[in-house]
Every structure is written in structure tokens, then in C-alpha cells.
Amino acid sequence: AQSVTQLDSQVPVFEEAPVELRCNYSSSVSVYLFWYVQYPNQGLQLLLKYLSGSTLVKGINGFEAEFNKSQTSFHLRKPSVHISDTAEYFCAVTPANAGNMLTFGGGTRLMVKP
């Protein structure tokens, strides 16, 4: 079984500041990793994903994440946030080559202040 821990339930940050949202996972098998964003009253939208290859993954809206196998982490970063980035962010994991059942973390609420 897999588990995902998002270490911060809320992250307040000022506009144009950098941000990092932390995600750690646990799994006995190789995994694929995802970051989703959820705006208020909407469904989830995929930001980026890691399947294999380069450990630095670039996604939409200027976000990127780095897969660190030794630390079992997949932290999300953005060098300069906008007010419009205010949303809930979910890290998710699924076993590689095994059915694509997503296990989600508890979510991190990013609050960008002017």
C-alpha cells in the first residue's frame, strides 16, 4: 500500500515570493507521482506528473517539482506566485505498472496575499 503526507496544511505567502509545497510518500514498489490543483468549487486539474526520466518535472502555470527517490519526496515549487495561485494543492501517488489507483495526500492550502 502507498501513503502520501503533505507536511503543511496551509502555506501563506506574499505575492511574487517563492513557494515550496512539501510532499513525502511511502511505498514498497516504484511509483508515479502527481500534483493536482483544486480551485474553489471546482474539480482537480493536473499540474504535473513524474513517471520516469529526469527528476525535475515542469508543469503548467510555472510550477515544477523534483522527485527525490532517496528521500521519497516530490516537493512542488514556484519561483514567484500570483494571487491567482491561491488554491488547494494535492500530491498523489500510484504504483507504477499496476492499475493507476491514486492515493492522495491531505492537501495544502496555498494562500497568496497581496
Added chain:
Amino acid sequence: EADIYQTPRYLVIGTGKKITLECSQTMGHDKMYWYQQDPGMELHLIHYSYGVNSTEKGDLSSESTVSRIRTEHFPLTLESARPSHTSQYLCASRLDGYNEQFFGPGTRLTVL
């Protein structure tokens, strides 16, 4: 752009009523999923389907039931709604061989 739809978006209903939450996708995806999400919490898988006439229960026990008679349609039914069913329900779909799940906008259910 993902084409997955959920209706209704919001529903307030009394205890004991039967309700059906609709989910449809026009992408021809064979795999579909239902998640339950309490406010500010993570998503929990309650049902999934790998194709027509295939349905399975997910990790989180749920009193709801699902059906998959057509590829594009994956409705969720509660025979007798209770306040404990108050939550947001998110539908998702995926094409076999691809890893990304596409999500609908969700149905926010309140049972009084």
C-alpha cells in the same frame, strides 16, 4: 481540454431521500472513478469501473452504489440519504494506457 461533467453541482436534500449523482465523459475513457472529499480533506476512492458492466468498491467504504451500463456514463446512487453522506463527490476518468485522471467539477451534497 477534459470533457467530464457532473450534475447537479450542488444538492441539498432531506434525510431518507433517494438521490443519483450523474457523471458523464465524452472522451471515450474506459476507466472511471468516484471519490469522496470532505471539506479541507483528502480524496478517498469509493468506487471505480474498468469498463461497461465492471464496478468495484474503493478503499473507503460507502453506502452508495454505482452502475456502468454505457462507457460514457457512471452514475452514483444513494438509496436513503443521511447527514453523514454530506460531502463533495468527484468523478474522474482515464484512458487505458495513460496515467492522467481527468476530474469533473464535483457535486457538493448536503443532507439535512
